[in-house]
Amino acid sequence: MKTTSKSLGLVILGVGLFVVGCAKKQLPMWQSIKNPEVTTQLKSFVAEKEAQANAATNKMPGEFKRFFSAAERGDWLAVSNGFENFRKRAHDFDHSGPNDDRLQGAPWQAVKEVWGGLCAFSECDEKYCAAFGDDVIASIPPGSIYFGGTDPGRFVVTAMQKSHVNGDPFYGLTQNALADGTYLDYVRGMYGDKIYIPTGEDLEKCYDDYLADVQRRSQQHQLKPGEDFKMVDGKPQISGQVAVMEINGLLCKIIFDQNTNREFFVEESFPLDWMYPYLEPHGLIFKINRQPLSELSDEVVRRDHDYWTNYLTPMIGNWLNDDTPVSDAAAFADKVFRRHDFSGFTGDPRFVQNAYAHKTFSKERSSIAGLYAWRAQHPADAAEKKRMNDAADFAFRQAWALCPYSPEAVFRYVNFLLEQKRISDALLVAETAAQMPSMQGQDGEQIRDLVENLKKFQKAK
Numbered sequence: 001m002k003t004t005s006k007s008l009g010l011v012i013l014g015v016g017l018f019v020v021g022c023a024k025k026q027l028p029m030w031q032s033i034k035n036p037e038v039t040t041q042l043k044s045f046v047a048e049k050e051a052q053a054n055a056a057t058n059k060m061p062g063e064f065k066r067f068f069s070a071a072e073r074g075d076w077l078a079v080s081n082g083f084e085n086f087r088k089r090a091h092d093f094d095h096s097g098p099n100d101d102r103l104q105g106a107p108w109q110a111v112k113e114v115w116g117g118l119c120a121f122s123e124c125d126e127k128y129c130a131a132f133g134d135d136v137i138a139s140i141p142p143g144s145i146y147f148g149g150t151d152p153g154r155f156v157v158t159a160m161q162k163s164h165v166n167g168d169p170f171y172g173l174t175q176n177a178l179a180d181g182t183y184l185d186y187v188r189g190m191y192g193d194k195i196y197i198p199t200g201e202d203l204e205k206c207y208d209d210y211l212a213d214v215q216r217r218s219q220q221h222q223l224k225p226g227e228d229f230k231m232v233d234g235k236p237q238i239s240g241q242v243a244v245m246e247i248n249g250l251l252c253k254i255i256f257d258q259n260t261n262r263e264f265f266v267e268e269s270f271p272l273d274w275m276y277p278y279l280e281p282h283g284l285i286f287k288i289n290r291q292p293l294s295e296l297s298d299e300v301v302r303r304d305h306d307y308w309t310n311y312l313t314p315m316i317g318n319w320l321n322d323d324t325p326v327s328d329a330a331a332f333a334d335k336v337f338r339r340h341d342f343s344g345f346t347g348d349p350r351f352v353q354n355a356y357a358h359k360t361f362s363k364e365r366s367s368i369a370g371l372y373a374w375r376a377q378h379p380a381d382a383a384e385k386k387r388m389n390d391a392a393d394f395a396f397r398q399a400w401a402l403c404p405y406s407p408e409a410v411f412r413y414v415n416f417l418l419e420q421k422r423i424s425d426a427l428l429v430a431e432t433a434a435q436m437p438s439m440q441g442q443d444g445e446q447i448r449d450l451v452e453n454l455k456k457f458q459k460a461k
Contacts, residue, residue, distance in 0.1 A: 056106035116155025133160030149269025362403035369395030
């Protein structure tokens with residue numbers, strides 16, 4: 001699922017899921033990973049997932065056996081090619097051919113998780129991939145429930161856990177797949193005797209509740225951007241990313257409400273409206289508090305500010321602070337990310353040159369900035385609004401500096417700047433992103449359209 005954009009009042013809102021495509025290149029994985037502890041962990045992860053797949057079926061399909069065998073050897077080319085063949089037939093991927101019913105259920109989920117975990121380590125710099133997984137895992141108390149949304153948030157964390165199958169040290173799910181009944185069966189098989197997992201009846205009720213709600217909002221002209229709803233022969237019909245994530249969100253709420261003795265954490269993919277009042281920054285991810293928060297305390301905001309400032313310094317240097325103007329961030333992006341001029345650069349060139357790494361951390365910071373921006377739109381008073389706007393601006397600048405061509409970071413920051421009536425800064429962010437070499441295809445077209453819309457908007461003012 002890719003980032004989408006829709007025209008909205010001021011200009012364009014672009015929010016979506018971060019998914020990295022993994023190149024089909026020859027990579028002797030076990031030989032290329034330098035940290036033997038990481039290699040040991042990944043081999044253990046592959047073995048656990050293969051055992052889980054075997055236990056879930058009377059006869060493992062030959063294709064699955066060959067896939068797991070390649071994964072055991074660390075043969076990334078065979079793993080990647082095998083998965084590419086699967087996705088051309090799988091229910092949960094877009095393709096033109098018939099669906100293969102074998103590609104669902106526990107064996108298929110295990111295959112996807114192995115592919116996702118190995119894909120991350122094939123594309124991401126090992127140092128940053130392992131750091132992401134280890135730091136998320138270390139931040140979550142044992143026995144908690146964790147929702148991992150993006151590819152890194154789900155697959156890297158799953159691969160680096162001591163035992164995903166046993167929920168050790170915590171129970172890992174992805175909010176993106178809850179509306180798939182076969183996925184619910186899969187996680188119920190792992191965790192159903194320890195935590196509450198929604199039933200088929202829960203899923204049906206969430207679908208019906210959403211259908212009733214979206215039909216009502218359609219009549220009141222209150223559909224969300226990208227929410228695809230229509231009446232066909234007198235019957236309501238929904239489709240698309242937004243609708244699926246709305247149902248996923250309802251199922252997340254059931255899990256949250258039913259497991260009152262557990263702590264909850266989430267790595268955001270697509271924002272879920274009900275969560276925002278409960279969220280607070282928690283390192284790279286969010287904690288979901290048991291009760292809604294009237295505000296984010298100064299201590300929470302300061303801790304988040306300091307955490308990310310320290311976290312980013314080895315990656316991009318220590319030049320970005322509260323007073324750094326957008327123009328300085330744009331100049332940095334042009335010099336370091338576009339021209340790869342590292343003179344005077346105190347960060348890590350390996351980080352800048354690895355797309356998977358800087359996209360991953362930019363996405364996490366952009367999500368936290370989005371929470372601050374939401375809080376600024378729902379303040380108790382003017383002072384609270386300013387405090388949250390300041391926190392959002394700083395976090396958005398960090399997210400954009402981490403990946404100046406990220407459509408999500410760009411669109412979210414541009415919309416925030418427009419709300420602050422900072423049209424020139426918004427245009428500078430969009431124009432800088434449009435000049436990045438990687439701005440090709442649909443993403444590039446969206447960014448260029450954004451630039452043109454902003455120019456027209458600025459001229460009209």
